[in-house]
Structures are given as C-alpha cells and as structure tokens.
Amino acid sequence: MNFRHLGRTWLIMLAATAATFAKEFQPAIVYDFGGKFDRSFNQSASEGAAKFSKETGIAFREFEITNAAQREQIMAQLAKRGSDIIVAIGFTQASAVEKVAKQFPAVKFTVVDAVVDLPNVQSINFREQESSYLCGMAAALATRTGKIGFVGGMDIPLIRKFALGYVEGARHVKPGIEVIQNMTGTTPAAWADSTRGAELAKSQFGRGVDVVFHAAGATGLGVMQAATDAGLLSIGCDSNQDYLHPGSVLTSALKRVDVAVYKAFQNARNGTWKAGRLELGLAEDGVDYSYDEFNRRILTPAMKQRLDEAKAEIVGGKIKVSEYQAE
Amino acid sequence: MESYTIIVLLLAATLRVATPLVLAALAGLFSERSGVIALGIEGMMLGAAFAAAAVSATSGSAWLGLGAGVAVATALALLIAFACVTHRGNQVVAAMAVNIMVAGLGPALALAWFNLGGQTPQLDGAGQRFGAVLWPWAQAAREAPFPGLLYAELLSGHNLIVYLAVALVPFSAWVLYRTRFGLRLRAVGENPHAVDTAGISVTRLRYEAVLISGVLCGVAGTYLSTAASAGFVRDMTAGKGYLALAAMIFGKWKPWPTFGACLLFAFTDALATRLQGVTLPLEGVVPVQLILALPYVLTVLLLAGFVGQAVAPAAIGVPYSKEK
Numbered sequence: 001m002n003f004r005h006l007g008r009t010w011l012i013m014l015a016a017t018a019a020t021f022a023k024e025f026q027p028a029i030v031y032d033f034g035g036k037f038d039r040s041f042n043q044s045a046s047e048g049a050a051k052f053s054k055e056t057g058i059a060f061r062e063f064e065i066t067n068a069a070q071r072e073q074i075m076a077q078l079a080k081r082g083s084d085i086i087v088a089i090g091f092t093q094a095s096a097v098e099k100v101a102k103q104f105p106a107v108k109f110t111v112v113d114a115v116v117d118l119p120n121v122q123s124i125n126f127r128e129q130e131s132s133y134l135c136g137m138a139a140a141l142a143t144r145t146g147k148i149g150f151v152g153g154m155d156i157p158l159i160r161k162f163a164l165g166y167v168e169g170a171r172h173v174k175p176g177i178e179v180i181q182n183m184t185g186t187t188p189a190a191w192a193d194s195t196r197g198a199e200l201a202k203s204q205f206g207r208g209v210d211v212v213f214h215a216a217g218a219t220g221l222g223v224m225q226a227a228t229d230a231g232l233l234s235i236g237c238d239s240n241q242d243y244l245h246p247g248s249v250l251t252s253a254l255k256r257v258d259v260a261v262y263k264a265f266q267n268a269r270n271g272t273w274k275a276g277r278l279e280l281g282l283a284e285d286g287v288d289y290s291y292d293e294f295n296r297r298i299l300t301p302a303m304k305q306r307l308d309e310a311k312a313e314i315v316g317g318k319i320k321v322s323e324y325q326a327e
Numbered sequence: 328m329e330s331y332t333i334i335v336l337l338l339a340a341t342l343r344v345a346t347p348l349v350l351a352a353l354a355g356l357f358s359e360r361s362g363v364i365a366l367g368i369e370g371m372m373l374g375a376a377f378a379a380a381a382v383s384a385t386s387g388s389a390w391l392g393l394g395a396g397v398a399v400a401t402a403l404a405l406l407i408a409f410a411c412v413t414h415r416g417n418q419v420v421a422a423m424a425v426n427i428m429v430a431g432l433g434p435a436l437a438l439a440w441f442n443l444g445g446q447t448p449q450l451d452g453a454g455q456r457f458g459a460v461l462w463p464w465a466q467a468a469r470e471a472p473f474p475g476l477l478y479a480e481l482l483s484g485h486n487l488i489v490y491l492a493v494a495l496v497p498f499s500a501w502v503l504y505r506t507r508f509g510l511r512l513r514a515v516g517e518n519p520h521a522v523d524t525a526g527i528s529v530t531r532l533r534y535e536a537v538l539i540s541g542v543l544c545g546v547a548g549t550y551l552s553t554a555a556s557a558g559f560v561r562d563m564t565a566g567k568g569y570l571a572l573a574a575m576i577f578g579k580w581k582p583w584p585t586f587g588a589c590l591l592f593a594f595t596d597a598l599a600t601r602l603q604g605v606t607l608p609l610e611g612v613v614p615v616q617l618i619l620a621l622p623y624v625l626t627v628l629l630l631a632g633f634v635g636q637a638v639a640p641a642a643i644g645v646p647y648s649k650e651k
Contacts, residue, residue, distance in 0.1 A: 183619075225449075
C-alpha cells in the first residue's frame, strides 16, 4: 500500500543525483547513532536542514549512520560527489571529519559537539552546562522527595557536562539535594536503548527520585515513558520534548542544533561561512529551557520566574556555571 | 529497612528483565529438544516485536498486537521448519538467514509504513500497551511492615506477560516430562530413528516443536515492544535471543535450571544498573565501565567454571532422513 511512497523516495534521490550536473549549491548532513527520528539531538539537526531546504528550495543530502565504519566512507563519498558543505552531527564524527577534511580541502565541513582544528572545518559546541543548570533548578523546585535523577547516554565528557550543570543548578536551589546519576553504557549503542533507559529510570524511582533528567538521545524516550507510567516528572533534552507526554515533562534542555545546522547551510551558501571554533550558550540563544502550552501547568510562574532570573544572571556573568574538565 | 527496599526493588527489576529471556529460552528448549538448533529465536523475537508494535500502533489494541506478534513469529518458525525439516537444510544457516532478513526487513517496512526512520510510532494511547496489573490491596500493602513491600512491588504491579512467563516454566516442565507429547519430543531429539520405528512421524513432531518455539518467541517479542518499552526501534532485541540460548545451555536444556539461569543473567543486569555511582565500603565509587561489564564477566565465569558438562540432545543439528 505504501510502496508507492517508497517509489517516490527513490525518484527524489534520483533527482538529487541528476542535480549534480547542474552545479548548484549542495549541502549534506550526516546524522549520528540514534537516527534522524530520535525526537532529540539528531531530529533537531534534521529540522534545521529541513527549514533551510524549505526556505531556499535547495535539496540536501542526508545519511543516518548505522555502523561506525560508515562515517568516513559516506563523508568521502559526499565530498567526492560535489557537496559544498557537509555537516557532521555528534562528537563521534570528529576523527572521520578530520581525515576526510584533509583529503578534500575545498569542501567545507561543520562538526557539531566536537573540535577539529583544520582550515576548512567549523566546530560548533554548546554550553550545555548552562541549560542543564536551569533544568537542575527546575527539578529542585519541583521535587517533593528531595531526590532527583539523571540518566546519561554514553559515558563521555559531553554527557558529564550535562550532569555537572544539572547538579550545580539543583544545589543552587536546595544545597542538600540528593542527585542520583546513571549512565546507560560506554558504546554508541547507549544512545538507542530505550528499554534500558526505562529500567534505569525505574531503578531511580525506586530509590525515591521523582524528577529525572535525561541526556541520552533515543534512550531517553524510555526514561520519559517510565516517568509517565509512574506518574512522575521527567526533563527532556536537546529538542523540545514537552509535547511527548504533556503534563509529565517538566521542561526540556534545549540545544539549538537546528539553528546551528540552518546557519551553517545558509552561511555556506552566502559565502559568510567561517572555519574555526564557535561556542553557543544562553547568551547566544544556543541553549535554553522550554516553556510552552504542554508544560505550562506544571512549570509554575514562580518556577519560571526563578529560572529567568538565573538565566539573566548566567548571561550577565553573575552566576558562573563550571565546565566539566576531562582529565 | 533501606537495604530491604533495595533488595525488593532489585528482585522486581530482575523479574522484568528476565521475562523475555525466559520466554525465548523456553522457545529454544522446545526447538532444541526436538533436534532443531534454535538460533532463529533472535529473529523471531525481533519480527514479533515489530509486528506487535506496528499493529498496536495502527489498531490501538495491545491484544491485537500480541496476535500479530505471535502470527509473524510463527510464520517465521514455519519458514525455518520448512527449510530445516522438510528440505533438510543446514539449521544454522537457515536460522541466521531469518535473523538477518528480519533485522533488515523490520526497519525497512517501518520506514515505508510510518516514515519515522525505521521506528514505529510511540505507543502512548490507552490500551496500546500491556500495563501493570495491580493486585488487590497492593497500594495499602506498600506502607505496611515486612511482607508489605514485597507483595506490592515483587508480586503485584507487573504486566500480564511477566506472569505468563513465570507460569510457563512449570507448564513446560510438565509438558516435557509428564505428557506423551513431551516424551516423544525428547526422544526425537535423542534418537529420531527409534521414534520413526515406533511409527511416529519425526517430521510432524519437529514441526510442532518449532511452531511452539515460534509462539513463545512471539510473546517475548511482543513484551519487548509493547510492555517493556513503547514502540519498535531498530535491533531492539539487542542479542537477547542469543543470551537466552546461553541461559538454556547453562540450564542444560531443562526448564527449571534454564529459568534459574535466566534469573541470574537478569539479576546481574539489574544489579549493574543500580550499582552505578553507589559508594561501596572500602572500594569507594566503582567505575561505570567495570559495572557495565559485570553481567558479561559473570556470564563467562559461570559458563566456564560452574556449568559442568552440558550435554546437548544427541540428534541436534542433524536433519533426519529415513535411508541412513
């Protein structure tokens, strides 16, 4: 029944290949594990690319990684086929970007969540600790038991950064608060294991946690489901996830990967794209917390006021959120 | 009191994690006892997980999902039986072919039908998932002294499939050791010639065994996508079928020891999720990596050191033909 749909997808792909001959601007994006529809990190990136495509009418190429060996192959292939800019999503792409960017010095590369110092690479990083800090505050304001939880995806410095900001924010509100932290795993598979995410969340609920924050990609879907099932609160990550379980998602730590991808495409097209490091935090609207019709009932005006005050103080430099330093 | 709570919650988690393993291991048990290698349970489970989530998402009923899951797993079992029993094909190759086919076909169909990148939609409507069954007075018992929490958390509050899995263990043992069908099933895995001489169809018995394993895998797969989580994602069985086979071998192809092995594997897994970041006396905080490796280390140690000699059914993996 939907095979016609599949056929149409093929046609679009063919059309994209045909466009190679007429030399138009060609952007490409490579997603990380968890996939384009993780309702979180990668999905946010794909929304940015889609927005660009809709506004300009320019098609973009995309690829979802399903095994680690594909990264280099696909990037080299995209570069060879004449892509002007390749956006690589996720810190695990760094080594592949480094290799391929050296091979194709004329192609622009933008890598999100990693740093690659090459003349044709732009590295975009976010100060996730700042949005995590606000979420930590929200959790501390909302908890009844005085215990809050954190579920990370893969155990890497980036996720520790989330955790640290979260703990600091929570302690800012309630100095003695207990924060229980779990990591899902040590391989990229930890971004896509929602069953395990749910199990980790349940274990935290068993120990008295009533608000849990996830930074775990698609694994986090299980965390949020478990919170909803238990009638407790969760905090979303990267994308605005408030709509997933209205009334159970307290807020989401937004990370505007969509804006980063959109700007990278747009700037590369206009010729204003610059290589080098870029860091986006609360001040640059790169990160934020979410407030919309889905969480308005649980994130009370009093809480929102505290969060907005803290936000202004972080932007103004009055509150210093410390950054996780990997040894 | 604190440690009592932790232990009860740990045991409850063990039961939840063990459920798909128990069902899959019993599936393997029936198949292998009849002489057909059960590597295909991974693929049958994954196929069922996909079918159950897809049907539940479109129809809004978890029960229809269960039906679809069982139907798909049984169809795959039929395929394996057709290749291995009727055509005497290599059992490992046939099973692996099914596993690989399902691993690709599930996400591909999901992409074509739902356009969500190889996942099914999130199941969050009422009745789309198997929810917790609360036993009478469970809420009140939670606050009560000693057996209260045990009753509320460990016995009550699981979903139907968990109870079904536990009930199937004694039932399987009864079928295998106390019924005529069970006797014949065990015989056909040891000495199919003798069974044939007695005038009983080897082909028919093996078909029945593989189909039973298909039904059990169907339930296990349904549990994964509509009870333990809410929807199908790529490779969501994550090797649980193979782990179940290991448990079955560890349990020496017998229902009760196999059940024990499944519980042990699940317990180490549940323990690993809870030990993270916990400060132990003397040791301090144990590194995450070490804790995550714990179930695997324990498995290797147990399989290497304590299992003793595991004797497989004699005729396993050998296609039966009358002439030889």
